[in-house]
Amino acid sequence: MKLNRLLGTAALAAGLYGTTVSGVQAADLEFYFPVGVNAPAVETIQEMVDAWDEAHPEHTVKAVYAGNYEETTTKALTAAQAGNAPDVAVLLAIDIFTLVEEDVVAPFSQMATSEEDKAWMDSFIKGFTVDTVFGGETYSIPFQRSTPIFYYNKDAFREAGLDPEKAPESWAEMIEIGKKLVKKDDAGNVVQWGTRVPNLGLAGLWLLGGMVYSMDGTLTTDSGTEVQFNTDATLSAISFLKSLAEEGIMQPGGVTWGDTPKAFIEGNTASMWTSSGNLAFVNDNAEFEWGTAFLPGGNHPGASLGGGNFYIFKDTSDDEKAAALDLVKFMTSPENAAKWAISTGYVATSEAAWETAAIKDYTAQLPQALVARDQLPYAYREVATFQRKRVAQIMADALEAIIAEGADPKASLANAQSEVDKILADYN
Amino acid sequence: MSWPVRPTQQIGTALDHVAGMTLAAVLAVLWGLPLLYSVWTAFHAEKYSVQFDLTAPWTLQNFVEAWNAAPFGLYFINTVLLSLMAVSANFVLCTLTAYGLVRYRFRWAGPLFALIMVQMLITPEILIGPNYLTLARLGLIDTIFGVALPYLSSAFGIFLLRQTFKTVPASLDEAATMEGAGMWRVLWDVYVPLAKPVYLAYGLVSVSFHWNNFLWPLIVTNSPEARPVTVGLSVFATVDSGVEWSLVNAATLMTTAPLVLAFLLFQRGFVDNFMRIGIK
Amino acid sequence: MNKPLGISRAIALLGVPLVLLITFTHYPLLQSVVSSFWSKGTKIRPSKFIGLDNYAKLFDDPVLAKVMWNSLIYAAVTIPVTVALSIAMALLVNSKLPGRALMRLSFFLPTMLPMIAVANLWLFVYVPGYGLIAQVMIWLGLPDINFLGSSETALWAMMVVAVWKEAGLFMIFYLAALQSIPQNLKEAAVLEGAGKARVFRDIVWPLLAPTTVFVAINAMLNAFRVIDHVVAMTNGGPNNASALLLFYIYQVAFGFRDFPYGATLTVLLAGILGLFAIVQFKLLDRRTHYQ
Numbered sequence: 001m002k003l004n005r006l007l008g009t010a011a012l013a014a015g016l017y018g019t020t021v022s023g024v025q026a027a028d029l030e031f032y033f034p035v036g037v038n039a040p041a042v043e044t045i046q047e048m049v050d051a052w053d054e055a056h057p058e059h060t061v062k063a064v065y066a067g068n069y070e071e072t073t074t075k076a077l078t079a080a081q082a083g084n085a086p087d088v089a090v091l092l093a094i095d096i097f098t099l100v101e102e103d104v105v106a107p108f109s110q111m112a113t114s115e116e117d118k119a120w121m122d123s124f125i126k127g128f129t130v131d132t133v134f135g136g137e138t139y140s141i142p143f144q145r146s147t148p149i150f151y152y153n154k155d156a157f158r159e160a161g162l163d164p165e166k167a168p169e170s171w172a173e174m175i176e177i178g179k180k181l182v183k184k185d186d187a188g189n190v191v192q193w194g195t196r197v198p199n200l201g202l203a204g205l206w207l208l209g210g211m212v213y214s215m216d217g218t219l220t221t222d223s224g225t226e227v228q229f230n231t232d233a234t235l236s237a238i239s240f241l242k243s244l245a246e247e248g249i250m251q252p253g254g255v256t257w258g259d260t261p262k263a264f265i266e267g268n269t270a271s272m273w274t275s276s277g278n279l280a281f282v283n284d285n286a287e288f289e290w291g292t293a294f295l296p297g298g299n300h301p302g303a304s305l306g307g308g309n310f311y312i313f314k315d316t317s318d319d320e321k322a323a324a325l326d327l328v329k330f331m332t333s334p335e336n337a338a339k340w341a342i343s344t345g346y347v348a349t350s351e352a353a354w355e356t357a358a359i360k361d362y363t364a365q366l367p368q369a370l371v372a373r374d375q376l377p378y379a380y381r382e383v384a385t386f387q388r389k390r391v392a393q394i395m396a397d398a399l400e401a402i403i404a405e406g407a408d409p410k411a412s413l414a415n416a417q418s419e420v421d422k423i424l425a426d427y428n
Numbered sequence: 429m430s431w432p433v434r435p436t437q438q439i440g441t442a443l444d445h446v447a448g449m450t451l452a453a454v455l456a457v458l459w460g461l462p463l464l465y466s467v468w469t470a471f472h473a474e475k476y477s478v479q480f481d482l483t484a485p486w487t488l489q490n491f492v493e494a495w496n497a498a499p500f501g502l503y504f505i506n507t508v509l510l511s512l513m514a515v516s517a518n519f520v521l522c523t524l525t526a527y528g529l530v531r532y533r534f535r536w537a538g539p540l541f542a543l544i545m546v547q548m549l550i551t552p553e554i555l556i557g558p559n560y561l562t563l564a565r566l567g568l569i570d571t572i573f574g575v576a577l578p579y580l581s582s583a584f585g586i587f588l589l590r591q592t593f594k595t596v597p598a599s600l601d602e603a604a605t606m607e608g609a610g611m612w613r614v615l616w617d618v619y620v621p622l623a624k625p626v627y628l629a630y631g632l633v634s635v636s637f638h639w640n641n642f643l644w645p646l647i648v649t650n651s652p653e654a655r656p657v658t659v660g661l662s663v664f665a666t667v668d669s670g671v672e673w674s675l676v677n678a679a680t681l682m683t684t685a686p687l688v689l690a691f692l693l694f695q696r697g698f699v700d701n702f703m704r705i706g707i708k
Numbered sequence: 709m710n711k712p713l714g715i716s717r718a719i720a721l722l723g724v725p726l727v728l729l730i731t732f733t734h735y736p737l738l739q740s741v742v743s744s745f746w747s748k749g750t751k752i753r754p755s756k757f758i759g760l761d762n763y764a765k766l767f768d769d770p771v772l773a774k775v776m777w778n779s780l781i782y783a784a785v786t787i788p789v790t791v792a793l794s795i796a797m798a799l800l801v802n803s804k805l806p807g808r809a810l811m812r813l814s815f816f817l818p819t820m821l822p823m824i825a826v827a828n829l830w831l832f833v834y835v836p837g838y839g840l841i842a843q844v845m846i847w848l849g850l851p852d853i854n855f856l857g858s859s860e861t862a863l864w865a866m867m868v869v870a871v872w873k874e875a876g877l878f879m880i881f882y883l884a885a886l887q888s889i890p891q892n893l894k895e896a897a898v899l900e901g902a903g904k905a906r907v908f909r910d911i912v913w914p915l916l917a918p919t920t921v922f923v924a925i926n927a928m929l930n931a932f933r934v935i936d937h938v939v940a941m942t943n944g945g946p947n948n949a950s951a952l953l954l955f956y957i958y959q960v961a962f963g964f965r966d967f968p969y970g971a972t973l974t975v976l977l978a979g980i981l982g983l984f985a986i987v988q989f990k991l992l993d994r995r996t997h998y999q
Contacts, residue, residue, distance in 0.1 A: 032650070042497060064651045065498075067663045074962050075650055082564030084650075098965075103751035187849035193837075200857060200945055251836055254857025254946045259835045262673065266478055268837040281672070285474055390964040397771075397947045404946035405859045426753070444904065445805075452800045452811055455793075459872065460814040465840050466829045478838045521725040528721030532713035540722075547733040548925075549981040553933045554954065557961040557970050558736035558743075581728035611717065629881070633926070636877060640822045642936040643954075647962060658824045662940060665828050673832055680825040688820050692813075 027323035029061040032089035034072035034308060035144070035344070040280060044343040052330045059323045069308060070202075070389070073098070076313075080104040085313040088324040090144050093131040093309045094384035097224040100134050101386055106314045107137035111325050120329060123350045127305060127376045130222065131384060140309035141328050142349035144340070146277045147303050147379050148207055149371050150296065154289040156181055156192065156270035167271075167293030171240045174296040178249035181270040194249035196260050196269040199241060199403045203257035205396045206304050206382050207273055210295055211237035213380045214302025219395070224385050225427040229395055230410075230417035236298060238402060238409045245403075254404045275306070276372035279345030283366060292368040294375050301378040307346060338362075347372045386427050391420045470677040477673045490678035494664070497675070499652050500683055503660035506572055510645075510656055511638040513576045518634050519627060522585030527615050529586070530593040531601070541590075547583035553644055560647055570650045579638070588630050592623045639687065657683045737978060744972040748965070755968065762972040771948050771956065772973070778863055779953040783931040786867050786874075790927045791920060793875040798882035819877040826873045827940035831856075834865055834941075856942050859949035866950050869937050874930060878923045885919040886912070925988070932981065953977050 031049065035041035042065055049063045064086070066072040073091045077098070085104060099105045112121060121138060128142035154164035160180045168174040178194030185191050198204055209219045217233025220226065228234075244250040250269075257274075264272045265285045273295055282290060294301040310328045312321055330336065337353035340346060342362045348354055354373060363370050385391045398416035401407035469477045470491070476484040494500070529541060552559060559578050560569075568574030596619055604614045620627075642658040649655045655663070661683060665676045713721075744762050749755025766772060801812045818826060833840040834855040842852040855865040889912060897907050935955040938944060944951030944959065951959075957977065961970030 062651070065663065066650060070963070071646075071663075077965065078560065078647070078962065079569065079650060082561070082569055084564070084569055086650075101750045101752050102965075185846070185849075189846060189849070189851050191846070201943055251854060251857075253854040256835075256857060258831075262478075262835075263837055265475070266838045287475065387964070390966070393959075393964070397945075400859075400945055400947035404857060404949070448800065448803065448805060451796070452805055452807070455797065455800070456807070456811045456814045459818060459876070462829050462833050462840065462872070463814075463817055465832065469832065478832075478843070480843075521728070524721045525725040528713065528718070532711050532717065532721075534713040534718070540726075543734070544726075544729060545985070546737075547729055549929070549985045550733060550737060550978045551929060551933055552732055554957075554974060554977055554981070555733065555736040555740065556958065557967055557974060558739040559732055561739075562731065562736065577728070578732035581725040581732075583729070586725070632880075636819065639820075640824075640934075640936075642822065642824045643939070643958060646939075658822045658936070661822070661828065662824050665940075676828050677832070680821070680828055684821045684825055688817065691816070691820060 025058075025319035027059045027087075027317075027320040029059065029088060029320060029324055029327065030086040031061055031063045031324075031327070032066045032072055032076050032086045032091075033063060033144075034066060034069045034090060040343045044340060048331055048336055048339070049327075052327050055330075056323070056326070061323075061327060077102055077104065080313060080315060083315065085315045087316045087320050088310060088312050088327060090308040091140075091311055093128075093140060093142070093145070093305075093307060094382055094388060096131055096134055096139050096309075097384060097386045098388055099311060100139065104314055105139050105311045106316070106321060107139050108132075108141060108312065108325070108328075109136075109138040111312065111321055120332075123352060124332075125349055125351060125376060127379055128349050131305075131381045132309060134224070140311050141332055143308060143310050143328075143332055143337075144344075145305060145307035145309075145347050145349050146275045146345075147305050147347060147372050147375060148210060148273050148295060149276050149303070149375060150271060150273055150293045151264060151278070151282060151368075152271035152291055152293065153264070153267070153286075154291050156267070156288070160270075164289070164291065167291065168296045169294070169301070171296055171298055174240075175243060175247055175249060178244065178271075179247060182248060190248070190251075192267060193251055193269040194271065195244065196250060196255055196263055196272040197241060197244060198255050198257040198260050198274065200254040200256055200396075200400060202392055202396055204255075204399055204403075205392055206306055208234070208237055208241070208399060209382050210303035210379070211240065211298065212302070213304070214295075214297030214378070215299055218380055219383050220385050225424050227383075227385060227391060227395070227417065227420045227424065229398070229420065230413040233298075234413055235409060238399070238413075240298070241403070242409075254400065275345075276347055276369070277307075277345045279366070279369055280343065281345075283368075290368070292371040294371065294378065297378070301375060303375055303379040304382040305376075305379045306382050341369075345369065345372075347376070385420075385424060387423050391423060394419050394423075466677045466681060469673050470681045472674065474672060474674045477677075490674045491682055494675050494679040494682060498660060498664045498679070500657070500660060500679060502652055503655055503657045504683060504686065506654060507639060507656040507658075510572050510576055511635050513572065514579050514638045515631055515634045517576070517580040518582050518585050519631070521581045522589050522630075523615070523620065523623075525581075525586045526589035526593050527619060529590050530596075531614075531619075544583050544586055547581075548587060552578035553641075556644055556647055559644075563648060569648055570654050572654050572656075575641075575645045575648050575654065575656065576638075578644070582634070585630050585634070588626050589623055592626045593619050596622055737975075740971040740974045740978070743968050744975055746968045748968055750965075762969050765969065766972065766976060771951070774948045775951045775953055775956045778949070778951060779932070782863065782867060782870075782952060783928065786870050786931050787924060787927045789867075790871050790874050790878060791923055793871060794878035794923065795882050795916070797875060797879040798886055801879065802883055802886045815876040815879055817876070818873050821873070823873060823934055823936040824940055826869060827937040830865075830869045830872075830937070831941055856950075857946060859946050862942050862946060862950035866937055866941070866952075869941070870930070870934065874927065878927070881919050881923055882916060885916050889915050928984065932977070953980075 033045055035045070045063055049061055053059065053061055066075050069092050072089065073095050076086055076089050076091060079085055080102070091099070108121065112118070124142045128145055132138050132140045132142065150167055152167055157164040162177060162180060168177045174195065181192065181194040182190060183192035197207055212219055212233045215233035215236050217228060217231050219229060219234070221228065245252040260272050260274050261278045261281050263269045264282065295303050310332070312324045316324065332349065334350060334352035334356050335358070337348045337350055338356040338359040341348035341353065342359060348359060353359060383392045383395060394416050398412040401412050402409050471486050472484050473487055473489065525544070529537060563569055563574050563577065568577065600618050601614060604618050609617060640658065642662065645656050646659050646662065649659055661679060664679050745757060745759060746755045747758045797815045801808055801815065836842050836852050836854045836857065845852045853861065855861045893911055894907055897911055902910065933954060935952050935958070938950055938952055938955045942950045944955055953973070954977065957970050957973045960966050960973060
């Protein structure tokens with residue numbers, strides 16, 4: 001890094017004396033990114049950023065790991081309002097409405113205008129580009145995308161006399177199979193649950209969205225101004241979720257997101273619904289044979305898409321924007337997208353990335369990783385509206401009230417619906 | 429429990445003693461267990477983190493991984509700088525204010541003291557929203573100084589020192605003045621020495637506060653260069669992709685170990701000194 | 709000691725501290741009041757003057773009602789429990805019981821960990837199925853409890869964490885106070901036939917009063933301003949069952965980006981604390997009359 005800075009300074013000096021080295025102005029980029037605890041993700045980002053830095057000695061880039069998704073968005077927005085915006089950041093794809101409303105991001109469609117650039121912007125898998133567009137402009141580039149998949153313990157399936165190659169496909173099958181997977185000790189206490197579906201907070205809402213989609217509904221529409229929470233699709237998804245606890249298949253009450261992979265590794269649950277981003281963690285720590293499958297669905301499979309995209313901030317000089325754009329192109333190139341997917345379990349965002357030799361080797365060794373890609377046709381974006389955080393919080397609160405307090409589903413949904421309608425009334 | 433008793437009370441005392449022992453044991457175990465558990469987890473591979481197999485191999489691998497995954501050394505230095513900055517400013521500024529309030533007479537002293545006391549209850553963390561905006565206008569976001577700034581002047585410290593300075597005998601002050609000592613001399617030779625126990629008690633509270641403080645630095649810092657340990661830990665343990673307990677516990681112990689070790693080394697001296705001086 | 713304070717002395721002694729206090733306490737307080745009359749604004753939809761609408765909203769906000777109730781219970785439980793436990797700890801550590809040094813260490817260590825570290829640690833204690841408590845429950849053949857995942861227990865779980873962390877620090881202050889109580893006072897009382905409870909009530913407790921005031925003020929402040937464990941452990945859930953007032957302010961201002969409503973809530977919290985202040989000054993006043 002130091003050497004790069006030195007070279008950068010030298011290049012700048014050369015530029016001042018009229019002998020332009022590269023014809024590009026030096027840019028100092030600040031890049032915010034969010035990831036979880038697993039160290040490989042941070043290391044991989046740093047490696048990729050360093051590689052870009054080395055290839056562009058005239059620029060410097062400082063990658064700042066700013067916390068989880070919500071914190072990173074909060075930080076970037078707060079910093080932007082205070083006039084200290086980062087130049088480029090990976091933020092939740094669904095925060096596009098908030099970022100546009102706060103007028104802090106610059107559209108890629110106005111920066112990347114050459115034919116080559118357009119081809120690049122078209123190279124991403126369609127499911128991921130839905131939430132990059134607002135008002136006809138493309139504001140983000142898919143990068144750190146994930147989708148929940150079904151993980152199951154094949155040894156536990158065998159032990160229960162089930163076919164380890166046949167994961168449950170429908171909710172009915174989930175309940176039937178789940179019952180067989182529950183194990184109790186002599187005192188009658190459960191030592192192994194059938195499954196684990198996180199149902200607390202925004203993560204709970206994320207999974208609920210997929211269930212609703214499998215019933216041919218969506219929690220929010222593409223416009224970002226409409227919520228469809230109080231619907232039959234949501235009610236059936238919730239009644240399935242409740243039945244898991246009622247039938248004794250899942251731990252009653254609130255199920256946390258963060259503890260779920262660990263519960264699976266520990267054999268506390270025979271299966272779990274969680275992000276494809278946990279593939280690496282499970283692969284490193286599971287001491288049993290495990291498989292992945294589509295999430296069981298209502299009418300058909302269904303899942304939410306989640307994760308983060310690249311955004312470039314408005315309050316950035318043209319030179320810095322150009323450098324940032326180059327960095328984004330570099331990070332989302334097929335090779336790097338593949339590398340990123342392999343080290344973390346995030347879903348590679350372009351078809352070309354799935355064609356690289358590296359990812360083919362990887363999926364040959366870890367076929368479980370293919371499920372996330374194959375499930376994409378059944379996946380829809382997560383709850384995305386203006387005022388997303390507040391709207392999503394109201395919906396998550398309603399879900400928690402139903403799950404953890406036994407509130408009446410119909411009434412809770414209706415109540416939440418009218419609250420979010422009030423908030424979104426300003427936008428319609 | 430420590431005072432002598434009459435013989436007729438001895439049976440009751442024995443019962444008391446048993447009750448005391450039981451209470452002591454229960455409390456000590458309750459208080460110690462979570463920490464022991466954390467030590468167990470930090471020194472074992474992830475797969476043993478919740479299995480208490482006494483033959484499980486001990487390892488330092490978690491510490492190595494956690495150390496490599498985040499700049500904890502830097503976070504620690506930041507916290508030390510932050511605490512030092514805040515405590516030294518607290519000492520100086522609160523002393524000056526308390527001295528001014530106690531030793532001098534001026535018209536608005538009463539209302540001024542009331543105005544200062546407002547901060548005793550409405551502490552800066554309650555005003556995080558507007559204070560963030562102020563700090564941004566000053567261009568101090570993402571700096572250690574910015575984290576410390578709202579806390580440098582403290583009503584609590586002023587209150588404690590004012591109470592203490594009030595007990596300084598007028599004769600001492602007058603004697604020193606007669607001998608030709610100026611304002612600063614009198615402060616340094618007469619007032620400050622008498623307030624030593626208060627500095628110790630307040631210093632302890634203040635250091636422990638900054639060592640703990642989380643929400644404000646979380647909001648104000650963005651980059652590792654300014655992040656204190658608390659924010660570093662929370663950023664490290666964020667649960668988007670599942671919690672690796674062994675790593676989180678290793679990081680927790682690693683960052684708190686220096687202060688704990690310092691306490692273990694100096695605890696006799698520290699606690700004894702603290703108690704000898706006593707707080708009034 | 710009533711020398712006149714000249715302007716230069718006033719500046720030297722009071723200048724910097726007052727500027728800082730005003731900038732970060734009085735000015736933001738005023739700013740909160742002012743912005744509470746405005747609506748949430750974004751670049752595209754600028755903030756509008758809405759008079760008292762935000763205050764009307766306070767009465768109409770179901771989350772706030774819950775949060776207020778939570779904060780009240782939290783303060784009403786943690787303050788006395790922390791005070792009582794820290795006195796008990798100080799008495800134990802100050803006694804002649806074997807293993808005192810170990811006890812002192814065990815009580816004091818939690819206070820050396822930042823709250824956020826404590827929260828990380830307690831997540832592992834509370835997690836159902838395989839956490840520390842769950843393992844004990846399973847070993848005893850009892851069903852385990854979903855502490856953080858159910859609305860009945862989440863707030864109590866937060867209180868336990870707070871008390872666990874704070875009692876040890878206050879113990880040190882009580883320990884110092886206990887050691888400054890003259891031994892002969894207690895001896896004299898015992899010779900007069902007073903039982904231990906009497907000795908404690910009539911001699912020890914009154915002499916600990918200044919320490920209790922100090923500890924109670926600090927415990928009260930912490931009850932309202934420390935929310936790190938809520939952020940790290942439950943994020944206020946389930947369904948706001950463990951959300952405290954300051955947490956809600958943080959969520960509204962920084963999460964929902966509704967600074968004006970956050971400011972309104974800040975004014976509310978400041979008002980509550982101001983009320984406490986008046987009560988406390990009255991109490992302190994009464995105490996000074998005794999002396």
